[in-house]
Amino acid sequence: IENMAVEPSYDGVRLEGKEMTQEFIDDMTERFKNGKLIHKKYVYQIVTTVKQLVYDEPTMVEMEVPEGVQLTVCGDTHGQYFDLMELFRLNGPPSDTHYYLFNGDFVDRGSWSTEIALLLYAYKMLRPKGFFINRGNHETDDMNRVYGFEGECKHKYNERTFKLFSESFSALPLATLVGGKYLVLHGGLFSDDNVTLDDIRKLDRHKQRQPGQSGLMMEMLWTDPQKEPGRGPSKRGVGLQFGPDVTKRFCEKNGLEAVIRSHEVRMDGYEQEHDGKCITVFSAPKYCDMTENRGAFINIGPDYKLQFKQFDAVPHPNIQPMAYAQNALRSSLM
Numbered sequence: 001i002e003n004m005a006v007e008p009s010y011d012g013v014r015l016e017g018k019e020m021t022q023e024f025i026d027d028m029t030e031r032f033k034n035g036k037l038i039h040k041k042y043v044y045q046i047v048t049t050v051k052q053l054v055y056d057e058p059t060m061v062e063m064e065v066p067e068g069v070q071l072t073v074c075g076d077t078h079g080q081y082f083d084l085m086e087l088f089r090l091n092g093p094p095s096d097t098h099y100y101l102f103n104g105d106f107v108d109r110g111s112w113s114t115e116i117a118l119l120l121y122a123y124k125m126l127r128p129k130g131f132f133i134n135r136g137n138h139e140t141d142d143m144n145r146v147y148g149f150e151g152e153c154k155h156k157y158n159e160r161t162f163k164l165f166s167e168s169f170s171a172l173p174l175a176t177l178v179g180g181k182y183l184v185l186h187g188g189l190f191s192d193d194n195v196t197l198d199d200i201r202k203l204d205r206h207k208q209r210q211p212g213q214s215g216l217m218m219e220m221l222w223t224d225p226q227k228e229p230g231r232g233p234s235k236r237g238v239g240l241q242f243g244p245d246v247t248k249r250f251c252e253k254n255g256l257e258a259v260i261r262s263h264e265v266r267m268d269g270y271e272q273e274h275d276g277k278c279i280t281v282f283s284a285p286k287y288c289d290m291t292e293n294r295g296a297f298i299n300i301g302p303d304y305k306l307q308f309k310q311f312d313a314v315p316h317p318n319i320q321p322m323a324y325a326q327n328a329l330r331s332s333l334m
């Protein structure tokens, strides 16, 4: 990649050497707003660098909120780039004193998935210790093939871009522990009451690139809460549903105040369930341009109090959700 040439005619900010700059991010942000792309040399550089960065992180990242810093936890964004811009406008962009944690499902469905993925990755590259990304069930090959990200990569860039993103998704951490109090993961809890944080720490995610139909990784990416105690069948055909007693036992056993998860739309953008021990946060307002839901995010300061904020969808260029989704049958026959 290093000796790939960028034509003199390229009108965007250039990356010199291996460092990311805020100047590059600001230029890229504007280019994406205007429907432009970045040079594929920089796509390869950003994705391969972030793949290595996140590969070396533990399966459960552990972070604190330092004095003078605020952490924002965001849920699913699903390619809704213009709504993410609205979130940054209202809440402030990532900075040295404003950490962000994106809790999976940042691609698929919305038709600006490459823009969101490259923006999150560029921030990760610029500030690895102040910007965090959990894997969602949509950061997987099976979902990207059907719900648009693979098609969008190929349409806007090329096949190599999708392959590199796919490898980076397999390297993403599966959970982030905030201040030893909140376990943030995309889906939810487990079929087994005995799972501890240590089991998650010890999970070698590099041995299994895709979540499959069973096991800890699948459950962390796929399960949903239910109102009834105990466990029940998943409405998705994958994973299971877990009740308030399951959440209570898990939090007590692991010394947690709550589990913060995403993975499901909520009309208010967030919901505190299971006596406040299971919190859903979803950051794609007017999901797929159809659901009349708000978006939300959670601000957490050094005192670890949760501040819930809501926001609304903003107008975006007239490109429908799933605009680049390949015909599932056609792509599976190739």
Ligand SMILES: O=C(O)c1nn[nH]c1-c1ccccc1
Pocket: 105, 108, 109, 137, 138, 147, 236, 263, 264
């Ligand atoms: O695309 C979504 O809404 C979604 N977000 N997380 N999981 C899903 C999903 C969608 C269709 C089928 C299975 C899961």
Ligand SMILES: [Mn+2]
Pocket: 076, 078, 105, 138, 263, 264
């Ligand atoms: Mn989702």
Ligand SMILES: [Mn+2]
Pocket: 105, 136, 137, 138, 186, 221, 262, 263, 264
């Ligand atoms: Mn999901």
Ligand SMILES: [Mn+2]
Pocket: 080, 286, 288, 289, 313, 314, 316
């Ligand atoms: Mn929209």
